[in-house]
Amino acid sequence: MKIAGIKAAVPSRTVTNRHIEDMVCEHSPELDERALRDALRRIGFFLTYSGSKARRWLADGETPFGLLSQAVGEAIADAQLRRAEIDLIVYTGVDRGFLEPAMAYLIGASLGMPQAHCFDIVDACMSWTRAAFIVSSLLSSGAYRNALIVNCEFNMRADGRVNPRCFRLEQVDAVEWNLAAYTLGEAASATVLVRDDAQPWEFHFGSEAQYSDLCSVPLDAWTAYCEPQPRLGCNGPNHFHSFASEMFRVGKPHAIEVFNRLSVPHESLKAIFPHAASMQAWWEMGTKLGVQDKIQFIYPDLGNIVSASVPVALARARDTGTVREGDRIAGWVGSAGMSFASFASQL
Template identity: 45%
Template sequence: MRLKSAVAGLPSRTVTNADITALIAEHSAAGFTGDLDDALRKVEYYLKFAGSDSRRWLDAGERPIDLLRTATNKALAQAEVRPQDVDLLIYTGIGRGFIEPGGAYHTAAAIGLDNAHCFDILDACMSWTRAVQVTESLFRSGQYRTALIVNAEFNLRSGGVVFPHLFRIPELAALESIFPAYTLGEAATATVLTAEEHEPWEFRFASRPDLAPLCNVTIEGYEGFCDPSDKLAANGVGYFTSYGFEMHEHADDGFAVFERLDPPVDEVKALFTHASSKRYWQGMADKVGLGSAIHHVFDRTGNVVSASVPTAIASALEQDLVRPGDRAVGWVGSAGMSFGAFTFVF
């Protein structure tokens, strides 16, 4: 399998850390118990500590499907693939407008992929990586030749899983489950993969379902589909709840999956990670000898969820930092929790 192209479509509105604290001040002033100014200073400190600077959100009049369509058309053109040649479309990630049918069907209709078999894969921030693994397996079966993996991670819009509810905090302690929302950005990505003789991809995964309550977006009636936990829906049903500090404490699981992959570190030209924290992933990369190879986007795009790795790949390709024949590694930690590492050659 070969990665032919990867393109990210970013919305036009740039939101700085100062904008985030201003939103919290605006929405929390009336009901906050305690010293709001102290809470705002803590948010500002945590954002800087994580390596956050800005993120991109939809501006007035922008639509996820338009950004996704533009990214897809560009990715197909770069890969020299016609829409009618795509026989597999996977829509992946959290951001979506539909529970039924899968987002892949509406995307295919919008782009004009008349010959593509469509389905969705949902696995939190690991979604794109899982979709790539499934694609390679399907290629090996001989059923498909050209695949397109897309996502549209737009969760900050009014009525989305974040805005404005989570900027309205009642007290300082609320930051424990809310802070990761302040790092989120938005993006659409399109990745073209083809079945051809090439260096095999290798994947390693690990799952920690005992940590499932740490990061969730619940829906009405969720209680009947899980065992009870006081962490679930801590910020309300339908809203993003993430104990990010606690999640990052499980670095050992991330190192373990990387060690099982055992990539040839000396040959790796680029490392692409989940964009949850620039400082955290830089530290992880340094410890495995890939500190100089990591390509960060978090400080510019924020945490773009399942779009993190393809956005980083698209950025590296656009800057001509990777070329055909270069070896790359992907490394992701995700709600679930799950941990994944993979390696491939451009």
Template identity: 45%
Template sequence: MLIKNVAVSLPSRVVTNEEVVDMIRSHSTAFDGDIDRTARTIKTLLDRSGLVHRRWCDSHESPIDHVAMATRKVLSETYLRPEHIELFIFVGIGRGFLEPGNSHMMASTLGFGNAECFDVVDACMSWTRAMSIVDSLFKTGQYKNAMIVNAEFNMLAGGPLYPSNFALKHHAQVEYTLPSFTIGEAATATLVVAKEPDNFSFAFRGKPDVSDLCTIPIPGYEGYCHPTDRIGKNGEMRFTSFGHELHKNSDELTEVFSRLSVPKKDIDIVFTHASSKAAWHGYGVKAGIDDKMYHIYPDTGNLVSASIPAAISMAKETGKLKRGDRALCWVGSAGMSFNVSSFLF
């Protein structure tokens, strides 16, 4: 499998850490305690993570517009047109439908009328998981190309984050709500073709016993699991994430990295899930690849499943990633799941 092209479309509104803290103050009208103290704590933690600002949709923007821009840009540099695409796969958390798959609705809207469609939902691992699935499908000889898209626009009013998670009630809520304040928005499109079948290598590792650390439960979720006091801490249809605990349970990142079949000296650039620059830099130091890591988190925040493809696109546009470079992707995700993958761009 080869990445023919990849593109990102970022919304126009730039939001700083200070603006986020001001929003929290404004919405936390029923706060029990010293809201200024809590706001200072949040600002300090955001700054320490390496986050400077993130991008959110302004009132005139919609997710489908950004997906359209990303897919148009990807195809504009190739001979392929929407009607040529054989697989159209939607990945990630941001979505407009539980049924049918978002892929069907977007393919219809954007003119990918001949494509087979399905969704992959695996938290921040969704894009990587879809790439692995497509790589396997290509090896069967059934398909020649695929378009993988996401629309991580989770800050829209009434969504799992805003304004609900910005209306804090007490200081202890920061423990399982802080990651909400790191989220950015983006759409990406990745065009892959069935060439060089041995190009990609993937290694995954799971840790489902801590699946309750990061959740967005829907009504009736209790019938589908053994409920714990961590699931739905912020309520149904709201994002709950114990960020510190997630990073404490990420030792498998080192283990899965050890499965890498490519010598570290051959790696030109490393893309990571954009959950925290400080944390990922620490993982990179342990692995001895910190000098090769390409961080977008300070400028975009956490782009959820769009983190890796957005970083690839931005590195390509700035000349940091060139054709023939050996790239490494390193992801830790809610679930929990962990991945290292390698490919020649």
């Protein structure tokens, strides 16, 4: 399998850490002055320690579909294909406009690929990597020739699953399960993958489902679909929560283990593309493996862009010449679930 084209589009509004703190102040009138100071101190420390500086959110007049349409057009042109030659579309990620039908059908209908086969993959921040794994198998089987993986991660709109509920603190302790929300950015990506049996990808995955309560977006009536846990539904139905600090603590050993499964020698890798959840956490893990200088960080400027993290970072690296055709690269992802993955390929 070969990446024939990959492009990203990010919105134009820059949101700094100071803006995040201002939003918490605006939406948390229940906190008295002392409690608010304590909350802001915790938030400021976490953002600074994690390496966060800014993130991009939609500006007035910008839409998820508009940015995705831009990314898709550029990626298909980059691949030197016609839209009619795309025979599979996979939509991935958390943010979406439809539960039914699959978002991929709306993309195919709207962007001139109505005959492409379509389905969605929902696996939190792992979604793009999981989709690449499945597409690699489908392409190698001969079932498809040219596949398009797309995602929109625009979770910060005013009526969304994050904003403003995660900014409305009613107690200081609520900071613990809302810290990850303050790191989120927005982006769209489009990846064109074509069959190339001479360039197989190597994938490794691991799951630790006992930590599934650490990060979730429960839907209405969620308690009827699981064994309820105390940490599930901290912000109520349809709203995001994440115990980020605990996820990093329990996840680091698993992430290191799954990266070490790669058969590719670490020194042969030109670049490593991680899930952009924290610069500090990935730097620490990379240092343990001696690969920290190969990691491509977009987190400080774009924030945590969920399932778009790897494709956006890869698109930027290709556009700037940081990686070129023939370079060997790796992906490294940790996600809610919890799940962990590594992959390696040659561009």
